Amino acid sequence: MLDRQTYPLEIASKVLKPEMIREVRSAGFSNSAYLILDRWALNSPEKLRKLEMEGDLALIVRLDQQQSLEKRILSSESARQASLRGMSDFEILQSCGIEMNL
Numbered sequence: 001m002l003d004r005q006t007y008p009l010e011i012a013s014k015v016l017k018p019e020m021i022r023e024v025r026s027a028g029f030s031n032s033a034y035l036i037l038d039r040w041a042l043n044s045p046e047k048l049r050k051l052e053m054e055g056d057l058a059l060i061v062r063l064d065q066q067q068s069l070e071k072r073i074l075s076s077e078s079a080r081q082a083s084l085r086g087m088s089d090f091e092i093l094q095s096c097g098i099e100m101n102l
Contacts, residue, residue, distance in 0.1 A: 008034035015041040033067040044102040
């Protein structure tokens with residue numbers, strides 16, 4: 001559990017090598033991808049390290065897929081309605097059966 005707000009990629013930078021963090025930053029991802037990567041680093045650090053060992057491309061592709069999936073779900077009308085009812089993005093994604101861990 002986090003006891004303070006973190007900046008983007010702060011958690012991921014404790015799990016991944018600096019070279020991978022630079023690669024992710026240079027890939028043109030949005031802040032939402034950084035939040036996904038931090039979530040993976042917090043919830044599944046060993047799996048994230050294994051994905052990193054598969055290479056830059058493997059991690060970049062997997063992150064892009066997850067970001068696209070979450071963006072598509074969160075931009076839907078049903079997600080907008082759920083948000084108006086007070087659901088967080090995390091709750092909306094979970095309710096749609098989206099895997100939040102790596």
